[in-house]
Amino acid sequence: MKNMRLLFAAIAASSMASPALGTAPTDRPNIVWIIGEDMGPELGCYGDPEARTPNIDRLAREGARFTRCFTHAPVCAPSRSGLITGRYPTSIGTHHMRSTLLKPPPMFTDYLRRGGYQVCWPTKSPFGKTDFNFKIPPNSFDVVTDWTKDIPKVPFFGFFNIFVSHESQIRAPADQLARNLAQVPLAERHDPSRMRVPRYHPDTPLVRRDLANYYDLVTAVDRKVGEVLDALERAGLAEKTVVILTGDHGRGLPRSKRWVYDSGTHVPLIVRWPGQIAPGSVREDIVTFLDLPATTLSLAGVAVPSEFQGRVIVGPKAGPPPDYAFAARDRMDETPDRIRGGRGPRFHYIRNFHPELPYAQRIAYGELMPTMQEWRRLHAEGKLDPIQDAFFAPTKPVEELYDTEADPDEVHNLANDPAHRSTLLAMRTALDRWIEQTHDLGAIPEEELVRRGLVADRLAEYEPRKKSSETPASRK
Numbered sequence: 001m002k003n004m005r006l007l008f009a010a011i012a013a014s015s016m017a018s019p020a021l022g023t024a025p026t027d028r029p030n031i032v033w034i035i036g037e038d039m040g041p042e043l044g045c046y047g048d049p050e051a052r053t054p055n056i057d058r059l060a061r062e063g064a065r066f067t068r069c070f071t072h073a074p075v076c077a078p079s080r081s082g083l084i085t086g087r088y089p090t091s092i093g094t095h096h097m098r099s100t101l102l103k104p105p106p107m108f109t110d111y112l113r114r115g116g117y118q119v120c121w122p123t124k125s126p127f128g129k130t131d132f133n134f135k136i137p138p139n140s141f142d143v144v145t146d147w148t149k150d151i152p153k154v155p156f157f158g159f160f161n162i163f164v165s166h167e168s169q170i171r172a173p174a175d176q177l178a179r180n181l182a183q184v185p186l187a188e189r190h191d192p193s194r195m196r197v198p199r200y201h202p203d204t205p206l207v208r209r210d211l212a213n214y215y216d217l218v219t220a221v222d223r224k225v226g227e228v229l230d231a232l233e234r235a236g237l238a239e240k241t242v243v244i245l246t247g248d249h250g251r252g253l254p255r256s257k258r259w260v261y262d263s264g265t266h267v268p269l270i271v272r273w274p275g276q277i278a279p280g281s282v283r284e285d286i287v288t289f290l291d292l293p294a295t296t297l298s299l300a301g302v303a304v305p306s307e308f309q310g311r312v313i314v315g316p317k318a319g320p321p322p323d324y325a326f327a328a329r330d331r332m333d334e335t336p337d338r339i340r341g342g343r344g345p346r347f348h349y350i351r352n353f354h355p356e357l358p359y360a361q362r363i364a365y366g367e368l369m370p371t372m373q374e375w376r377r378l379h380a381e382g383k384l385d386p387i388q389d390a391f392f393a394p395t396k397p398v399e400e401l402y403d404t405e406a407d408p409d410e411v412h413n414l415a416n417d418p419a420h421r422s423t424l425l426a427m428r429t430a431l432d433r434w435i436e437q438t439h440d441l442g443a444i445p446e447e448e449l450v451r452r453g454l455v456a457d458r459l460a461e462y463e464p465r466k467k468s469s470e471t472p473a474s475r476k
Contacts, residue, residue: 027301028116028117028155028299028300028301029155029240029241029242029273029299029300030155030156030157030158030237030240030241030242031117031156031157031158031241031242031244031296031299031300032157032158032159032160032228032232032241032242032243032244033157033158033159033160033244033245033246033292033296034160034162034225034228034243034244034245034246035159035160035161035162035245035246035247035248036162036165036218036221036225036245036246036247036248037076037129037161037162037163037164037165037166037247037248037252038076038165038166038167038247038248038249038250038251038252038257039165039218039221039247039248039251039267039268040247040249040250040251040256040263040266040267040268041247041266041267041268042214042215042218042251043056043057043060043218043268044056044057045057045060045061045065045268045270046065046067046268050190050194050195050196050215051215051218051219052188052190052215052219052222053218053219053221053222054222054226055222055223055225055226055229056221056222056225056245056268056270058229059225059229059243059245059270059272060270060280061279061280062272062274062279062280063243063270063271063272063273063277063279063281064270064271064272064277064278064281064282064283064314065268065269065270065281065282065283066268066269066270066271066283066284066285066287066313067282067283067284068266068284068285068286068287068325068343068345069246069266069267069268069269069287069288069289070265070266070267070286070287070288070289070325070327070343071248071249071265071267071288071289071327072088072089072265072288072289072290072325072326072327072328073089073095073249073265073327073328073329074249074250074256074257074258074259074260074261074264074265074327074329075097075249075257075258075264075329075332076097076131076248076249077094077097077098077099077131077132077133078094078095078096078097078133078328078330079248079249079289080129080130080131080132080133080248081094081101081132081133081134082094082289082290083248083289083290083292083293084107084108084109084130084132084293085105085106085107085108085132085293086108086290086293086294086304086305086307086308086309086310087105087290087307087308087309088290088309088326088328088438088440089133089328090328090330090438090440090441090442091309091438091439091440091441092105093441093449093454093455094132094133094134095328095330095441095442096133096330096331096446096455097258097330097331097332097333098133098331098333098458098462099133099331099446099455099456099458100133100134100135100455100456100458101133101134101454101455102134102453102454102455102456103134104134104135104136104137105134106305107136107140108293108294108296108297108308109121109140109141109157110140111297111302111303111305112157112296112297112300112302113142114302115297115300115301115302116154116155117154117155117156117157117300117302118142118143118152118154118155118156118157119140119141119142119143119156119157120141120142120143120147120152120156120157120158120159121140121141121143121144121157121159122143122144122145122146122147122159122160122161123136123141123144124144125161125163126162126163126164127146127148127160127161127162127163127224128144128145128146128159128161129161129163147160148160148227148228148231149231151231151232151235151237155300157296157300160224160228162221162224162225164180164217164220164221164224165214165217165218165220165221165247165252166252167252167253167257167369168252168368169213169217170210170213170214170217170252170253170369171210171213171368171369171370177213180217180220181216181217181219181220183220183223184216184219184220184223188219189212189216189219190211190212190215190216190219191212192205192208192209192211192212193208195208195211195212195215196211197211198255198263198409199387199388199409199411200255200387200388200390200391200409200411201254201255201371201375201388202374202375202378202383202384202388204374204378206370206371206374207370207371207374207375209370210253210369210370210371211253214251214252214253225245228243229243238274239274239275240274241274242271242272242273242299243270243271243272243273244269244270244271244292244295244296245268245269245270245271246267246268246269246270246289246292247267247268248267249264249265249267250262250263250264250265250266250267251263252369253369253371254366254369254371254372254375255359255391257366258329258332258363258366259329259339260327260328260329260339260340260341260350261341261348261350261402261410262343262348262404262408262410263409263410265325265327265341265343267289269287271313271314273299273314276314276315277314283313284345285313285321286321286322286323286324286325286343286344286345287313287321287325288310288322288325288326289310290308290309290310291310291311291312291313292310293308293310294308294310294311294312295310295311295312295313295314295315298312298315298317299314299315309438323344323430324342324343324344324427324430324431324434325342325343326340326341326342326343326431326434326438327340327341327343328340328341328440328442330442331446332363332366333363333364333365333462334363334364334462334463335361335362335363336354336357337353337354337357337361338352338353338354338442338443339351339352339353340353340431340435340440340442341431342427342430342431342434343404344427346403346404346405347401347402347403347404347420347423347427348400348401348402348404348410349399349400349401349423349424349427349428349430349431350399350400350401350402351398351399351400351428351431352396352397352398352399352400353442353443354396355395355396355397355398356395357395357396358392358393358394358395358396359390359391359392359393359396360376360379360391360392375388375391376392379391379392387411390411397413397415399415399424399428400413400415401413401414401415401417401420401423401424401427402414403420446459447459
């Protein structure tokens, strides 16, 4: 396996990269990250027949599309914490959703700035965001507004975050939804009756409406992507700029966002590097979010710090692909849990460290989604089939194993199937090794992390929600 990974790396480096980049600032490319919030690979270039994403599809035709890119966390703050630091949140203490690490770690943008790059990172919506589970030091970024209006003339890194597809916008009031979709003609809106409802969700008009809203909002994201690409063209910088597009985690619907299933961790990744990456390339190796900061530094000619836990995926220093991508779910707002997952090319292994806790614990913010309300209502009325009702079981299995090719919705657990015993054992061992090697802090109670002075005490602010979520009525 090791020899095969080395061979792949050699092929990738030779076919997708030029000779080593020069060290002079004028020889180095600009680098742009575009992130669609709560956006999975529901895009035309990924074969989704309902997607209407011409700008993103064009970007894929002009660069490389990665089919197996996974985030290390299925929710925004831990996911973005890894993106900015190049390290697993479980390794540094930013793994709980809505926590605060007391000592901010180095960010990859710090190394970029020292390497001569101007870092343009808008810090406020609608085109910026930090949300790293730690407070950024003052003056961490050179430009904190929409840099596309005045693109720097020196080598720059530009971050562009598109909020419109966020979970909250799927369920937004009609007037807000209309504003979000102002650039999407009625003819391009999605018909709820054509939506493919995941097998675990009830198939009702309300659920279909949420799905259609999500697809409409992804089309709105596509319009903003087109504006960024047009801005680079107008500035004469398109040929000198590496563009990297992804989503911060899967779509913002129940059992997607916040869950380590593919629906919560599988994201699009498109990289356009004119003259270096062959147009229309397709990469099927496993890529993780921690690869993006390492790759960005490498493209900029900046040494990747030894503590970074990702690899370089394009360019002359591309590394061999891993066997698995790992992901973690810990406390989500007021709701405790600990789940870890390992994703291979085909099979997905998940371990529930608290099987005594149900899947369907209440998270106040997530309960606002109409699909979640509909799902709970039909469960209470006894109108769900066994697959749809499994989410409301009083306990979880310790282990889950899914064949993602045969079962893309991940509803048929193969963990106890003798035919898949060897796969289960191999992936169980791999997850154990990852937990040990990355010094996963998930087993340490959050109160102990607070006592050690690693994180701020934010548990009290969630106590009222936690007590509310544990009422007998909530367990129905």
